[in-house]
Amino acid sequence: MTGLGLVDVVVRYAGMAVPAVDRVSVDVAPGEVLALLWPSGCGKSSLLRAVAGLEPLAGGSVTWDGVSVADVPVHRRGFGLVFQDGQLFTHRDVLGNVAYGLRASERDRAREQLELVGLAGYERRAVATLSGGERQRVALARALAPSPRLLLLDEPLSALDRSLRERLAVDLRAVLVATGTTAVFVTHDQDEAFAVADRVAVLDAGRLLQVDTPPDLWRRPASREVARFLGYEAFVPASSAAAAPLRDLVPPGSGAVLALAEGAFVVDPVAPVAKGTVLGITSRRGRSEVRVDVPGIGPVTALGPVGARWAAGDVVGLGVDGDAVAALD
């Protein structure tokens, strides 16, 4: 059992000069959850749709356990797909939706699935009466019910508001792990990818840039491009004078360039290792985020205390945080 294999997959849309998916190769082991972090542009759904059999492949192959699925029609592949907007059947009630992929004798399994996603007792509800989060839970239960050998999730949370999205991402991970489901999950949100997946694949303009576990991806982004997608905002040569306080935070000799994420600098008036000029202050979750201009590095975002009151032009002392610094080759 080797699970899903993609080899040099190309997907083209009629009338588009550039392929939506350009020679992507990646494997997904049985039971593994892979996130496709697709930060920008169109064609997010194209790779999943091609794997499901809903778009023709312009090149490459899709295999399951080493066998090509090219000749298998959508409904025989056993690949479930959860759409961004659920696509529930409005002419069926909740249980009718979940039971759609099951035999008539398997109604109990549909009930179990509803319980699994936390919607026990919703069996007879009309889908029109559900909230956005409930709909996506039903869509998930419906896709899981026939025990697909692979579950494809096409930005299933992006239509929801932020707090619900963060909560459901945790629940989604729990359900996928509990059922041992092999899954591929497309998202544009880095936090969501890290919360749900065992491994994250970063793509841009249809090309695969890097595949790694979330901690490895964070610590060792393969390129500036990947680092930028992950939220690294400034890059500085490790040998420069300005990088001196940061150099010790990464293993020695690990890279020629240091990447700084938000919070690599922390406002620290007591024992500063660097100085920066305040450009402006915003606030996130109570804490202030201070845009500072650090000589030799440029503008970066430093974390500050609650209720910080500096004016633009003030000079503040800064400390550093090793978890927000990565070394690039």
Added chain:
Amino acid sequence: MSAPTLTRPAPAAAPSGAPVRGGRGGLAWFWVLAVAVPLAFLGLFFAWPVVAMISRGFVVDGSLDLSGFADVFSRPRTWRIVGLTILQATVATTIAVLLGIPGAYVLYRRRWRGRGLVRALVTVPFVLPTVVVGVAFRSLLVSGGPLGFLHLDGTLVAIVAALVFFDYAVVVRGVGGMWERLDPRAEQAARALGASPWRAVRTVTRPARTPPIASSASLVFLFCATAFGTVLILGGLQFGTIETEIWVQTTQFLDLRAAAVLSVVQLVIVGVALTLAGRARARRERALALSSAADAVRPLTLRRVPGTPPRDGHGLALAAAGVTALVVVLLCLPLVNLVVRSLRVGDGWGLDHYAALGTTGGGMTVSVWAATLTSLRTAVVATGLALVVGGLVALVVSRRPRQMAGRRAVAGLDALFMLPLGVSAVTVGFGFLLSMHEPLGLPIDLRTSGVLVPIAQAVVAVPLVVRTVLPVLRAIDPRLKQAAATLGASPGRVLRSVDLALATRSVGLAVGFAFAASLGEFGATSFLARPDDPTLPVLIFRLIGRPGPDSYGMALAASVVLAVLTAGIVAACERLRAPGSGGDW
């Protein structure tokens, strides 16, 4: 959700697979049949009779002779009829749209007590058989009738009024159904940018609402230009449409050549109207941001709601409500009058005319009740046929093939099956008489068997079924079907459990309209109904052609019966319809 599990169970060893039924081969056969059956039906029972009728005018001794065109167009009578047709249709369409727009606003954009009842009421004229509309207006306008003092009987004004009466509902339903779901926030944005209520309507609302208006207007024009029963009864021999003229030329003057030329002329006029309607419809499907009805509809109140400032459009709403109230009263007038007059016996009142419906006296070969039974029986068969053929057409035309050629073929089929809406029913009816003597060389004479009546009615009803069911099928998100496929449903099961399951919600309404069209069909049926077994509209037409107050009273009573029957059936069917599934009507 369950608590997060840290240890994973072993992944599923093999796909459990969803139940799979039906092979690809069976489905391919289904599509072949779905295209072949409607094509064969319309080819045999529509194209062939029409061609037979038209060729009778243009083929002389086996060679093509187009001199008929020059001959017919050199007659002043032809030009008068063509001019009259366009004049009547244009004037009636204009009036119906001008009255229908405030009606659509009041009945669909505003909420008030009794709205449902009034909506049903304005729909009644549209489903009434044309013969009944003609009789109702006649009884209103004849000297001695309630409006006899206006001396409008037998005038152009009477015909236009009857056409507006009949088509008002087309505008109100077509425009209102779309407006109801039009997102009101664009209008609100305009108001917030400083536009007055009137300017917001003019600059934002109206451009967005023009496509549904254009679409409804071209339909009304179509119905007016091909009006037959109403015009025949109200216009006599002095006024008419191309349709009635074809009937006159065929049955009175036996001039098939003129009839054939006129059929072609009508086809051209109708083709133009249908093309315009199609364009407007395509624009509408593209351009509108729709929301759910609940957001867009506001309550209608006589007094300004406390808290809303003056000059906030309240006056506009009241004016629209006033116009609509007047129109509703005018719509009721012929209907109420019809019922009242049917109860008038000599100088007193009574049910005598209704009692006479069971008799065959006065030279009538069958009683009205017998004709009613014939009508119902015929309409059941016709509705069944129309539902099968129209349903298959809608299913085929709703497909979206990937290839350009496939898409063109689908668009071509769509246009093809709209033709019966435009070709004169009289042409079809007479064409049947010409072509069904020994159809396909078979030694049977279908003309005397009576089976042609339901078939002809089904031909007329097919476009109605298609137009009701097709928008529902087209509105199904392709991804919904893809979701079903990823859950393991075979193409056949997707068709059954998604397309058909969703389309059945509009089938109730399609049945209603098809049944109403069959019950009221007069143009083709007048040729095909056997003399000893007429349908109700044919019998009513015979009754009003006979002298004497008793025949006239019976005609009125029979019209009431037919009206009640039709309106009742449509109302029952409409109850089955799901919100927003009405298609074009």
